[in-house]
Amino acid sequence: MNLVRTTLRSPLKLALLALLGLAAMLAAGLAGRWSPWLDAFSHFRVHFAVAAALLSLALLATRFRLVAASVLVLAIACLSTVPGARAWLGLSPVQAGLEPRAEDQPIYRLLQLNLRFNNPTPEKVLSLIGRTRPDIITLQEATPEWRARFQSLAHAYPHQIYCESIFGSAILSRRPLAEGTWAQCHTFGTLATATVDFGGRSVDVASIHMGWPWPRQQTWQIRAISKPLAALADTAIMGGDCNAAPWSAAVSHIARHGGLTVMPSVGPTWLWRRLPDALRFAGLPIDHVFSKGDVVVHSASKMAPAGSDHLPILVEFSLRPRPSEPLENAETATAAAETTAAAGATGG
Secondary structure: OHHHHHHHHOHHHHHHHHHHHHHHHHHHHHOHHHOHHHHOOHHHHHHHHHHHHHHHHHHOOOOOHHHHHHHHHHHHHHHHOOOOHHHHOOOOOHHHHOOOOOOOOOOEEEEEEEOOOOOOOHHHHHHHHHHHOOOEEEEEOOOHHHHHHHHHHOOOOOEEEEOOOOOOEEEEEOOOEOOOOOOEEEOOOOEEEEEEEEOOEEEEEEEEEOOOOOOOOHHHHHHHOHHHHHOOOOOEEEEEEOOOOOOOHHHHHHHHHHOOEEOOOOOOOEOOOOOOHHHHHHOEOOEEEEEEOOEEEEEEEEOOOOOOOEOOEEEEEEEOOOOOOOHHHHHHHHHHHHHHHHHHHHHO
8 A cells, every 4th residue: 555655656656657557458459369358458559559659758768768668669569560550640541552443444432421320410411422422321320310311312322221220230322232132130230231233243232330349249249240241242342330440359350250351441530529520630440341352442531520420431442353354344334334423413
């Protein structure tokens, strides 16, 4: 007890204690693949590492310099494990990790957004959809109230799939479902899936909404949707709010179950709604787009806030030509895609 009181009375020792605590949380996050409760620390890896680095620098001139130097090395090592760290920190464009566009292929758009069930400005969401006119929209927290609002878009998005609950997932599509297929909901709306026809090519589209990390429901949800994820077709694209950072074991498990690759992070997309948007840089990158097979992602960008505590993500992608697909067929598909987009713009 006397040792604790002495430590609390000494700013230097208190700083050392804080530094050791940050180092412990960083180490726990690195061991996340071994346990969900350890993985819970990984989502704040960047925050812990930056705080530890700054505190280490402040302690380098003290008698605790060896400890400070060791933790500084740990913090730098942790930052190096963050996929796309330079883009996440705004030091390079997200596109650096994506494939360039091919001029002879049609380009499609996917909009990913957690709507927020009690969004105070739903008109901003409708305006965003009207401006961007994506081919596919993956949504989360799509409550019955949101379903009623989206009926105004039925002429532009006639194919609407809802897995309704307060945290349910949804998919809106300009393009028809593949013939002979139907949409499905899994695990109380955690996952919505549909097979969409992109100019004669079938692509599985999914919307996912995971709960909070340990000790909340995220771990059992990942187990529960492992089979539906494994059942996704060889070519698929999935958007969602995973409530997990892209470098976490949770996101790795989701990607592994579905045979998916997670898109390079666009940076923080979620911020506690009571904080000003100017602090968005300190938020968490928990909204993701996954893909596999012939889906080729070309660009990804965060859009302006639409009343939710999550930022929308707009992704441009194409489908890799089949080996036997003649170039003229690709050109025809491009023309068809442009015609469809023009028709949608006129109708919207």
